[in-house]
Amino acid sequence: MKVSDIGEQGLLKVIQQFCPSDVIGDDAAVLITKPEQSLVVTTDVLVDNVHFSEITTSPEDVGWRAVAANLSDLAAMGASPLGITVGLALPGDIEVDWVERLYCGMTECLQQYNDNASIVGGDLVRAPVITISITAFGQAHPQNIIRRNTARVGDAIIVTGVHGASRAGLELLLHPEIAENINEADKQTLIKAHQRPQPRLDILPIRKDINFSQISGMDSSDGLADAVLQICRASNVGAVLEWQKIPVPKVFQNWLTPIQTLEYVLYGGEDFELVLCLPYVEAEILVQEFGKNAAIIGTITSNLNVVVHDDKKEIPDQVLTLDRGFQHFNI
Amino acid sequence: MKVSDIGEQGLLKVIQQFCPSDVIGDDAAVLITKPEQSLVVTTDVLVDNVHFSEITTSPEDVGWRAVAANLSDLAAMGASPLGITVGLALPGDIEVDWVERLYCGMTECLQQYNDNASIVGGDLVRAPVITISITAFGQAHPQNIIRRNTARVGDAIIVTGVHGASRAGLELLLHPEIAENINEADKQTLIKAHQRPQPRLDILPIRKDINFSQISGMDSSDGLADAVLQICRASNVGAVLEWQKIPVPKVFQNWLTPIQTLEYVLYGGEDFELVLCLPYVEAEILVQEFGKNAAIIGTITSNLNVVVHDDKKEIPDQVLTLDRGFQHFNI
Secondary structure (H helix, E strand, O other): EEHHHHHHHHHHHHOOOOHEEEEEEEEEEOOOOOOOOOOEEEEEEEEEOOEEEOOOHHHHHHHHHHHHHHHHHHHHHHHEEEEEEEEEEEEEEEHHHHHHHHHHHHHHHHHOOOOOOEEEEEEEEEEEEEEEEEEEEEEEOOHHHOOOOOOOOOOOOOOOOOOOOHHHHHHHHHHHHHHHHHOOHHHHHHHHHHHHHOOOHHHHHHHOOOOOOOOEEEOOOHHHHHHHHHHHHHHHHHEEHHHHHHHOOOHHHOOOHHHHHHHHHHOOOOOOOOEEEHHHHHHHHHHHHHHHOHHHHHEEEEEEOOOOOOOOOOOEEEEEEHHOOOOOOOO | OOOHHHHHHHHHHHHOOOOOOOHOOOOOOOOOOOOOEEEEEEEEEEEEOOOOOOOOOOOHHHHHHHHHHHHHHHHHHHHHHEEEEEEEOOOOEEHHHHHHHHHHHHHHHOOOOOOOEEEEEEEEEEEOOOOOEEEEEEEEEEHHHHHHOOOOOOOOEEEEOOOHHHHHHHHHOHHHHHHHHHHHHHHHHHHHHHHHHOOOOOOOHHHHHHHOOOOOEEOOOOOOOHHHHHHHHHOOOOEEEEHHOOOOOOHHHHHHHHHHHHHHHOOOOOOOOOOEEHHHHHHHHHHHHHOOEEEEEEEOOOOEEEEEEOOOOOOOEEEEEEEHOOOOOOO
């Protein structure tokens, strides 16, 4: 059954199963924010064959990833999710089943974090190419908001988990033949990292328990290099990253060359980890709370460059630039 | 100069001119809602050659109309605008000038209502077709929110202005030859109604001065027939509309046949007026406040049909159905 067979009203009925009944049917959705909390808002647009493809991503995974990208932006701001709106543009010959599975994936991702965060509205239009625009709303106490432009010289730079896994998973989906030298469990872990990335909303309860003086940062959705560069540019500082300290999937060691590892880890993107800058004493506490894949990977410097240094000389020392990351219009 | 010539970072710099400087550069935007106000959220997606086309719409007008559609949804909920996010998907060979003019139009539309309502964030991605996804945020006191599902039998149905003007303007742009029998000023008024529709946010100050017990309603963006039908369906009521009481542009009288007028007025869409239901006494006050193009056009009934009745028999009496309105996947 195609979307064009049941029309807009028919498709709306299918989609409304995934929305709480009290938010359906008006021109706009109504949300209640807690008093004294600020509203935090983020938008991501995903386009078929640019950000996802049938070859590597099921409709459920497309939905999950679209929501995860937005929730990751909320996590990076220190905000807890309230809900999302979904603007869906699609051709009439798409299967209704595809749309239903898309919303299943979105709902699955939303529900793991907060029972109250749900799909509160959206728009449904005809278009020659599938385009999914999600806007997510969250709330945060104004003093808990994490910004990019407040990193200070001497801050430790921490990551909340491994980098490069999502990119490796994508490569395994696109070129299954490269999996020859790795075992099935490792392969599935990497593929899952690509298809079902986990936004790091677990920073919120940690911060509730421990009083951190100041955290700056962002998520690493466009790559670890991009995140560090953006923080440094916004804060007018630089950074030194210690290559050996950056957590990478163990399987990379015997599978990838150092240069491939560098490519995946620094420029792969879509790992949806957080890159945070804060004083060393507090950074050490936070890394412990985040668990074994979190680490202090470098230091903020007054020199404006972002430099990667390798004690073991497996990779050449280098200065990072924004040009190498995922640039939407240069490819 | 094409978008692909300056890349994402270059295009971001162009767009950031249109955003307040304090909202730039983080993963998400932070907004402050007034205490005791609810957050009202709405999303609209516009696709090139589906919702707009180069032939009829300048980039400034595309921007204006996209924002107007969202602000109209806020007006229909009784909410005042706080800001918007813009998800823009576009091919690399679009002129940078086109994008800049798009944002000019969006900003122009936003600025007429509220100095503080601005573009607070968004996303910029590559896609084979231009797609503009706008999410607008507003705020309203919970008791002032206008919903679709609270129309009551005996309520007067009012419109805040003429219907059919936007559709007539579109026809004049697509088929300039049909303008032969009307004067230039009328022609320009109709074209402007299509290119620069005015969201009826003027309901807000009116309601502040007068204490209305209850208003239900929505905007007429998908046509007057659709609005009345949606309200009736949501409220489990019907309606009788008096054809002669529905305000239409004067120029229609000697220019269009009664059946063409019916088509434009009931099904044309995009007039962005409000269709409101409330007790007769209060409806009369509200119509006076809205000015000469507002009118009481009918009554809510317990019979579930929506009937259009013409005293003068220019058009046949008829029962309206949702099928005739703009259905995104049936065309």
